[in-house]
Amino acid sequence: MIDCIRTALTKVRKDKFQTMARNTIESTCPVCNKTYTRFQGTRQRCCSYSCARLQPIGIRIENSIIKESNGCWVWTKCIDESGYGVSWRDGRKIAAHRASWEYYNSPLQDGEWVLHKCDNRPCVNPDHLFIGNALDNAQDKISKGRGQGKLTPDQVRAIRSDPRASRKVAPEFRTSKTTILQIRRRLLYDWVD
Ligand SMILES: [Zn+2]
Ligand SMILES: [Zn+2]
Numbered sequence: 053m054i055d056c057i058r059t060a061l062t063k064v065r066k067d068k069f070q071t072m073a074r075n076t077i078e079s080t081c082p083v084c085n086k087t088y089t090r091f092q093g094t095r096q097r098c099c100s101y102s103c104a105r106l107q108p109i110g111i112r113i114e115n116s117i118i119k120e121s122n123g124c125w126v127w128t129k130c131i132d133e134s135g136y137g138v139s140w141r142d143g144r145k146i147a148a149h150r151a152s153w154e155y156y157n158s159p160l161q162d163g164e165w166v167l168h169k170c171d172n173r174p175c176v177n178p179d180h181l182f183i184g185n186a187l188d189n190a191q192d193k194i195s196k197g198r199g200q201g202k203l204t205p206d207q208v209r210a211i212r213s214d215p216r217a218s219r220k221v222a223p224e225f226r227t228s229k230t231t232i233l234q235i236r237r238r239l240l241y242d243w244v245d
Contacts, residue, residue: 075091075092076090076091076092077089077091077092081097081100082097082107082111083098083099083104083106086099088100097115105140106142107140109139109141109151109155113125113139113148116128116148122170123170123177123180124170124175125175125177125180126172127139127149127174127176129148131174133222133228134173134228134229134230134231135174137174139151148176149168149176149181150166151176152176152177152181153178153181153183155178156178157178160183163185164183164185165183165184166182166184167183167188167192168180186234186239187239190234190239190240203241205241205244207225211225211232211235212235212236218233218236219232
């Protein structure tokens with residue numbers, strides 16, 4: 053039975069690969085200007101992974117979003133556990149909505165948070181973003197009815213006294229690692245003793 057599925061899968065992959073191999077097109081890498089062949093229909097824009105990592109953030113954003121009718125630019129690449137887009141800039145990981153804000157507006161200072169007006173976490177449209185601090189972020193969450201309010205004071209105390217890493221604790225409380233960290237740093241639920 054398992055072997056059957058495996059054979060079938062291998063065949064599907066083989067067929068797919070052969071179809072793709074027939075439809076290769078010549079492209080120019082936007083980073084190193086080399087000509088390379090890529091499969092038609094893929095979203096690949098660079099000749100190699102190392103070039104892709106060095107891709108200018110503006111091009112990267114353009115290539116990673118779908119512009120929806122409500123104006124949201126929804127991130128289609130990697131999404132983190134809290135639902136925000138993840139991008140790369142100068143070879144380092146960065147939250148996509150922060151990268152977008154910095155690219156279209158100005159560099160962020162320490163302690164500045166980029167918040168969503170549209171409450172759509174994978175959205176990176178700079179017009180849907182605004183700057184706030186950690187407190188604004190917490191208040192924003194309450195006003196939008198998520199995050200705070202979901203946990204009871206007892207749960208908050210349990211989170212704070214739990215010696216385990218936040219990423220281990222998060223799934224048990226059906227929340228994100230970031231929320232656990234903020235609870236522990238008293239950026240959230242500071243009213244619970
Ligand atoms: Zn290249
Ligand atoms: Zn939006």
